[in-house]
Amino acid sequence: MTSRGTATTSRTARTTAAAPRLTGIDAARGLALLGMMATHVLPTFEADAQLTPTWVGLAFSGRAAALFAVLAGIGLALSTGRERPLEGRPLWAARRGVALRALVVAAVGLSLGGLEVNIAVILVHYAVLFLCVLPFLGLGVKRLWALAAAWILASPVLAYLLRPWLLAADPPLRLGHNPGWEDLATPARLLGDVFLTGYYPVLQWLAYLLVGLGIGRLALASGIMPFLLLAAGTAVAVAAKLLGTVFMEDWGGRAALQAQLGSDYPLAGLLQVNLAGVEQSGSPWWLASSAPHSGTTLDLLHTSGVAAAVVGLCLLLGRLADWLQLDLLLPLRGAGAMTLSLYTVHVWIMASLHGSPLPAGRTSEGVYWAQALAALALGGVFARLSWRGPLEWLGHGANQLGRGRPGR
Template sequence: MSPAPNSRRIRGIDAARGIALLGMMATHIFPLYEGGAAQGTAAVPTFAGLVFSGRSSALFAVLAGVGLALLTGGSRGHFGRGLAADRAGIAVRAVLIGAVGLLLGSVNVSIAIILVHYAVLFLCALPFLGLRLPALAGWTAGWMLLSPVAAFLLRPWALANISPTGVLGHNPSTADLLQPWTLLADVFLTGYYPVLQWLSYILVGLLIGRLDLLRTAHQLWLLAAGTVAAVGAKALSWLLMERMGGYAAVAATGPARREDFEVIYQVNMSWVRQEDSWWWLGSASPHSGGSLDLLHTSGTAAVVLAVCLLVGSRWAAALAPLAGPGAMTLSLYSAHVWFMGVVTTLGLPLARVELYWSQAVLAVAAGMLFQAAGWRGPLEAVISTASRTTRTLVAGRSRLPG
């Protein structure tokens, strides 16, 4: 393992990544709702469905944007040859993460693996890395507002014209490279993490990462702004959908005519094709992909990050159980997906609680061990070395700051 440059890491950011990892694992293992017609009881959301669904993956994506901002100079930013070198290094990072995602796509799991989309988001972020804060803020607001509208208009066309089935129907894998147009349509529009809207999270993260995150004033500002965004988005969605008739309108559409729609609306809207009504864009439900969903989950991500930064700047040791796994999320996420594939393939009789807590404890233990030893995670070490080497070659000198 290569040594991890701990002095250059911000423990609060790693802790927030750890929370995202553990939250995503929870949504992969626990049901998002219980009951339903098949069980003869009313369907009700679970704790995982109400708390983690949509928010954990959004936190993961926002923190990716924060990481990109830090890789490109943080609050000061890099320009000129330094920025070109950063972009080259990030492109290599994206290709390698995408390769890991494509390999994991062949694992037999009922998990929507995020890594291919994550990699494409890195590539889509490249043009925005050199923007000044006001311009970046404008792009972020505009993208969050307009990308759901573009997706609403383009998704039916993609489903009707790109391929006979319209969607992959599974996680992207190496075999899907043979049908590139279907793969691209699924990654950008019809998949579980549509890049067209999810770029909003990366831009929010870039915006956050351009702040001086070690300053208490900026941490408090982030906490306040995140709270206002999260609460305001839900309040506006309630006004549109409950008081102005939006929910009744979408519930009457063809895709919503299913017995469990009411609970799905609360826990995971990616299971419903949102079409036939513009009212879908007023929802802040998890994975609905509308502007208010993007705003709410960006707000909750900002709140989690702000709290972690505030705690980390005062009681850093308290964050060790989260910061350890948060510093090697790619390795631990990949190991989690692989292990879930083993459990599925072999049909291991493990209860969900045992399955979650055994992996969570192992993730925390491994993270803290690697952190104490000054190591990176294995995948992080390989990708960081390749990225840093590329940056050095492009910059034309032996070492770059940041």
């Protein structure tokens, strides 16, 4: 690399380090955390034979976790050059930092995997996504958007073709539980589950990080960009959901799948809330669904659009708060800045309640709001004091160590 190129890269790194933190991004991350907690604590289906969706299932299932993943991509873009991606040695240093941070997240996720809890813990998949996205950190916005579009189109088809082969293995390459330390002894089954047969299949979910990288490479601090994200994200989300409805209801997709599964199978409710765990094979109509956690092209488009719209809205709210000179988003952005710590505590709390009836007078709504308000209060305190969460501190230390800047 020439000296001029080295100087330009150094200036880019200094500019990135000095750039102000976008509070709207942290606020969106806080919303994603609260939404994921809601799907863990509150019922997403009514207790009936047809699995009638609740408002929680309709509003948050699939969308909150996807928002969390898209924001991961945005965060990586913001830490690796924003509109001007890093190059050369700074880029390789950033990749090492992200890789070491991913190992911290994976260690936390594998530890949580040993708990008895009715939650699909995302952290191991999240860490693997960080590792998988490393080759793309140096790409500019146009290439990222082209790659994201291709991934959204191709990865669901590839998953549809590969899943039956993995499930036909003896034993099937599916865990049926959260990844834990003991699963490292069966790497083929662990990788098969993480990439294709598990709750958050990395093969398709990499699309969310690519979308997030593409968003993070935009000029998010400019006047019009949040409006464009809100408008474009809403349009994509609505169009994908409408097209999925046309395929399923008007063109006979749901009737064909119902015939395959049997008339008593509660497919209608599952299509509205969650297809995770349903073996989507034997009919190409599975690829035409926009159901949450189906991992289809329309699902990826819908949830990515929702995520972009939420990010645009939160950026606008952050700008409004700055204009009013009131930190209206303090609790939400504080919680969003320490999601790893708060998510881990939430999983531990839910594990302590797993399998036991709630005390007299306690309801799932009360359990949720107690945790949500505690997360907001704790996040507000940490943000006001400019503290990192304990696990965020570990992740930051690993990142700085990888970048060759220990102690910073």
